[in-house]
Amino acid sequence: MNFQDEVVIITGAARGLGQEYARQFAKLGAKVAVNDIRDCSETLAIIEQEGAHGLASKTDVTDMASVQSMVDAVLERFGRIDVLVNNAALYGSLTFAPFEHLVEQEWDATMNVNVKGLWQCSKAVLPTMKAQKSGSIINISSLAATYGMPNGLHYTTSKAAVIGLTRGMAREVGRHNIRVNAVAPNVVNTDATNEVFKGKRDKVVEVTMSQQALKKPLETEDIVGAVLFLGSNLSKMTTGQTLMVDGGTVFL
Numbered sequence: 001m002n003f004q005d006e007v008v009i010i011t012g013a014a015r016g017l018g019q020e021y022a023r024q025f026a027k028l029g030a031k032v033a034v035n036d037i038r039d040c041s042e043t044l045a046i047i048e049q050e051g052a053h054g055l056a057s058k059t060d061v062t063d064m065a066s067v068q069s070m071v072d073a074v075l076e077r078f079g080r081i082d083v084l085v086n087n088a089a090l091y092g093s094l095t096f097a098p099f100e101h102l103v104e105q106e107w108d109a110t111m112n113v114n115v116k117g118l119w120q121c122s123k124a125v126l127p128t129m130k131a132q133k134s135g136s137i138i139n140i141s142s143l144a145a146t147y148g149m150p151n152g153l154h155y156t157t158s159k160a161a162v163i164g165l166t167r168g169m170a171r172e173v174g175r176h177n178i179r180v181n182a183v184a185p186n187v188v189n190t191d192a193t194n195e196v197f198k199g200k201r202d203k204v205v206e207v208t209m210s211q212q213a214l215k216k217p218l219e220t221e222d223i224v225g226a227v228l229f230l231g232s233n234l235s236k237m238t239t240g241q242t243l244m245v246d247g248g249t250v251f252l
Contacts, residue, residue, distance in 0.1 A: 001232050003030035007078040008231065009071070011061055011121055012088030014038035017140070017188060019046065020220040021085055021227055026052035028228070033074040035059035036088065053078070061088045061117030064124075071124040081128045083231040086118040086139045086162075091155060099153035107154045114158035115165065122169060122180075130176045138230045139166050141184040143246045159184070163242050170240030179239040181230045186246035188218045213248025 008025045012018040013034035019042070022032050026047040033055040034040045034047070040056035047054035055077050059070040074081060090113045095106060122137055129135030144152060145159035163182055170180040187208045205217050226245050229235050244250055 006082040026050035110154040
């Protein structure tokens, strides 16, 4: 698996899974452009420590002008885009409660970031990928979408939409040799997960593992292999798929 001279964009890369994706793509020779509404300077430093070229920007994926500015900067710096990892999402800051208690403002914000943001980033890279006649778009969904996570209907619904969007996009752009796939992780040990479950994280992990075939908690490095695979030529005939990385909780 080699990404030498390939250009990878990762959204939501200031910390957690996005930062780990950036690190691993950089290790394999990619030029990595990272963005987030948070400061990505730490992630950029990690990329450069791996000896790779990096670019960081503050980007709001719900704002098409912000997204287009980010993509234009990547093209100006690197000249092409080979992989887009749509990782940006609202999760850690959400209120989790029975659906009748969720508020409209938070529902709309979740859909704007988790669905509209993904659609806008994909739109922005599409002309370049079409011109190249190649590209891989990887959308980060969640076990919540297939399992039906209770008390988080806004998040669950948004991640189910990611799977539908992935399938529809794959049908549309396959003729341009562009692949679109999704990765659906289980609960992963990240800062965002700690924010969601607060002092109950250990109990949540224990319950989660009890439903897995593989009785181990998921760490960030456990998800990366699936993303690297879908970004590489090893998966050149794989599109429209959702790859569950959930320790064997849901079998598709």
